[in-house]
Amino acid sequence: MIEASTDALLPSPGSRVRPVRDPFHGDLLEVSMGPHHPSTHGVFRMVATLxxxxxxxxxxxxxxxxxxxxxxxxxxxxxxxMPYTDRLDYLCSMTNNWAYALAVERLIGQPVPERAEYVRVILAELTRLLNHTCLAGFLLQDCGASGTPLMYAFREREKILDLFESLSGSRMMCNYQRFGGCRVDPGAHWLAAASRVTEGYGRFLDEFEALLTGNEIMMARTQGVGPLSAKLAVAAGVTGPMLRAAGVAYDIRKVDGYGIYPRFNFRVPLGEHGDTYDRYMLRILEMRESIPILRQALAEIPAGPIMDPKARLRGLRPKAGESYGRIEGPKGEIGFYLVSDGTPNPYRYRVRPPSLINLTILEDLCLGRTIADAVIILGSVDIVLGEVDR
Amino acid sequence: MNPAMETPEQIRDRLLARFPGAEISLVPNPAPGAQPSLCVGAAHLREAAVFLRDDDALRLDYCSNVTGIDWPKPGHLEVVYHLYSMALRHGPLVLRARTGNRADLVSLPSLTPVWRSCEFQEREVFDLYGVVFEGHPDLRRLLMWDEFKDFPMRKDYVEPPDYEWEPTAHDAVAAKAALQHPAAAAPSPAPSPEKT
Incomplete structure (x- = not known):
């Protein structure tokens, strides 16, 4: 109950602040946001005390x-x-598939043919383009730019989804990678289509950046909001673009050199301030680096089998042991830890979810800010609830 | 993976030299090309973790992955930490810790004070396996709701009878539903044969 003082009822000589006698003054307010709030990117819920x-x-x-x-x-x-891994981070089913295939291949010592390695790189980089484009669109949506940036982002995403669909039969639930290769061969037509998308992407990014990167409102809303220090980022296990936006040069494509990534020459962009704007900008720069990787992979892809002919899929019984396979997914380190006891089912099957672990520092970033800022900080963390909650 | 890091054997020897009398053993991993992991007793787990993080040659500043495993056969719960170094770009080192049993001795020291990335992951292991992490700043269930009683990732977990529900229940589901709702499962009176 808020009572206005009596003198405020008198005609005011000019604009002035009314003194308020508020019996609740000094109390804190608890706001439960989600799980149905559209800005939480799914069924995420945060309880904020204001x-x-x-x-x-x-x-x-x-x-x-x-x-x-x-x-x-x-x-x-x-x-x-394998099809279940599609449902983790449902924007990035191709990289989820790859991380899982990698863990199983390490568990059983399964080699992968050259052509399949190239296809994996092509699909992973297309997934990175897709994810980062969507992220930028969603982030702007969270800032209040209703519709327009997201519409352009989804227009481009659609082109990549068409590629995924014609290759795997499904737009999002691709279920494409196998232990020891890939399910079907892409063929020359598909590779030509992928080249066309790749060549057009730089132009789209120019257009997208002209709309967003220098936008005054965008800069005012994101610069200096939610800065993440390199020290906290490392301690909290933050990975992916969030970590690099904080200035830590750690890209698993470079560090582990899994697959055939050492053959590709690309740069790892780093942020300076670790704020929300850096996190947006870093994704744009990463997309720009993905395009030459795609171009090189599409030019160099050799002919040959797409699956190792000796690979065993059905009736696979790995010997007892354990393995951890991780790759640089678009959201961070997506890893699978498998423990086998020699039976057809894994004894332990663990997913290392980058979305969940990147949320560890959400409270640190939001303290002292408003709810409106918390929404865009969350948007710049880039989560998918299928992976957070598993 | 990276040859720059010491082998787990060397790390074990250095840990034993630093903490005489600590229970530290190597757990072999028969998978092809895989390295053994380091099993550290609960009494020295926190000190060993700080050593691994701060030692100049190791600097394992990044705890990537925390996994719970249930072993009903030897009779303990196990927590597995995958450690990497972002500073020196090497790793992983696999660190394991085991509880005394699966019933009452389920405490382990929390490594969240050492690596903040364990915060949610240890909560998840507590939630799904029931390992109690001593010294965790906020040990609550993470994925299941707070009122939930059991630990669903344990191997001997039995799902409640109302776990599955079908509008036209039959066979195994009907038997479960009958346990939960006996009245609804009673057969309806059969139609009398006189009526045509």
């Missing part, structure tokens, strides 16, 4: 999309888990 408009405490609440993915993985065969 002092006035300032966030003084923020606790994420998880589990609204939890289906115990890891238990499902333990109850099926190795191969049968």
């Amino acid at each position: 002092d006035g408009e300032t966030i003084v405490r923020l606790k994420p609440v998880f589990g609204y999309l939890h289906r115990n993915h890891e238990k499902l993985g333990e109850s099926t065969t190795y191969l049968a888990s």
Whole structure:
């Protein structure tokens, strides 16, 4: 209950602030945001405690999309888990597939043919373009730029989804990688189509950046908002573009050199301030680096088998042991840890979810900011709830 | 993976020299080309973790992955940490810790004070396996709701009878539904044969 003082009822000589006797003055307000709020990118929920408009405490609440993915993985065969990995980060099913295939290939010592390695790189970089484009669109949507940037982002995403569809039969749930290669050969027509998308992408990025990068409102809303220090980022296990926006040069494509990435010459962009603007900008720069990788891979891809002919898919029974396979997914380190006891099902099937672990520092970034800032900070973290909650 | 890092054997020897009497053993990994992991007793786990993080030659400043594993056969719960170094770009080192049993001795020291990235992941292991991390700043369930009683990732977890529900239940689902809702499962009176 807020009572205005009596003298405020008198005609005011000019504009002035009314003194307010507020019995609740000094109390904190708890706001539960989500799981149905559209700005939470799914069924994420955060409980924010506000002092006035300032966030003084923020606790994420998880589990609204939890289906115990890891238990499902333990109850099926190795191969049968492959389509489930699509449903983790459903924007990036191709990289999820690759990380899982990599973990199983390490567990059983399975080689991968050259052509399949190239196809994997092509698909992973296309997925990176797709994910980062969508992220930029969503981030602008969160800033309040309703529709326009997201519409252009989705127009480009559609072209990549068409490629995925014609290759794997599905736009998002691709289920394409296998242990020891890929499911079907892309063929010359598909590669030509992928080249056309690649060649057009730089032009789209120029157009997209003309709309966004120098935009005054965009800069005012994101620069200096939610700065992340390199020290905290490393300690909190933040990976992917968020980590590099904080200035830490750690890209698993360079560090591990998995697949055939050492053959590609690309730069790893780094941020300076670690704020929301850097996180946006870093994704744009990463997309610009993905285009030459795609170009080189599409030019150099050799003929040959797409699957190792000796690869065993059905009836796979790895010997007892364990392995961890990780790749640089668009959101960060996506990894799979497998423990085998010699039976057809994994004894333990663990997903290392970059979306969840990158949220560790959400509260640190939001303290002292407003709810409106928390929304765009969350947007710049880039989460997909299928992976956060598993 | 990176040859620059010491082997787990060397790391074990250095840890034993630094913490005499600590329970540190190597767990072999028979997978092809895989390295063994380091199993550290609960008494020295926190000190060993700080050593691994701060030692100049190792600098394992990045704890990537925290996994719980249930082993009903030897009878313990296990927590596996995958450590990397972002500063020196090497790794992984696989660190394991085991609880005393699966019933009452389920405590382990939390490594969240050492690596902040363990915060949510240890909460998840607590949630799904029931490992109690001593010294964790905020040990609550992460994915299941707070009122949930059991630990669903354990191998002997039995799902409740109302776990599955079908509008036209039959066979195994009908038997489960009958346990949960006996009244609904009672057969409806059969139509009398006189009526045509």
